[in-house]
Amino acid sequence: MVLDATTRTELLDLYGRYAQAIDANDGDRWIECWLPEATFVPGVGAATAGRPIVGHAQLRSFAERRPDDYPRARILTTNHTFEQASDHIAGRCYGLVVDVGGDRPELAAHVVYHDEIVRYEGRWCFRARRPEADVEHRRRS
Template sequence: MPLSVQDRLEIQELYARYSHAVDAMDGAAWVTCWTRDGEFVPSVGPTAGTPYRGHDEIRAFADTRPDEYPQARIWTTNYVFEEKDGYVEGTCYGMTVDVSGPAPVITAHYVYHDEIVKEDDGGWRFRQRHPALDVEAKREWAA
């Protein structure tokens, strides 16, 4: 059965809750966007390529932002959802906007590649999220 309009709206809401939670460094809220065995592999900052698996690791990432973007806003757009066998493949464009200075600065652009599943409670969650970096501004990372 094709994705309904309601499914598409709920998945877009998942994308929004994800961004708001990680931007607020709210690991408790961010982890609700993931399956228990979820996997996130960031593509920016000094943690690029490091897999974070399961609720504990994913929550710790959001609580501390080891990607060194503690004052960032994640912007996503141009969503494409395709049904696969047992999950939805989601792709979208993403930008990291640094809001720590007097004016916002776009510091990275990437394409998210996601596996999204509808769990038994009826909620949509990320099972895998692997953004592919297009470009990132040069920054000095803390040692």
């Protein structure tokens, strides 16, 4: 099923709000992108990759501390696709993690996001995000 233009625009706005909130380490704004019981399984970061983060409290803590080794990053997404599934919209896109913590931007990782998106209290929210890393550049100490 093809999504209408309004829905697609609203979904792209969710992706933008998500990236800008996590980039700002703004836990309160970031959890607005998630269902209260949502699951995020990071695809990068030595301490976080593959470890589920569940619910608003854990999501807020993750966003504020950024234990994924990217406290100064910019998340850029592209090539978004959306398909209606039985009880959610399946979203998929490519993501770049750009480390801006040094004297110049450095491409740190490329991931493929696999998302479950649902309507909640009048807005679109992630029910689950499971990014898979294609490649991650190990940071210099």
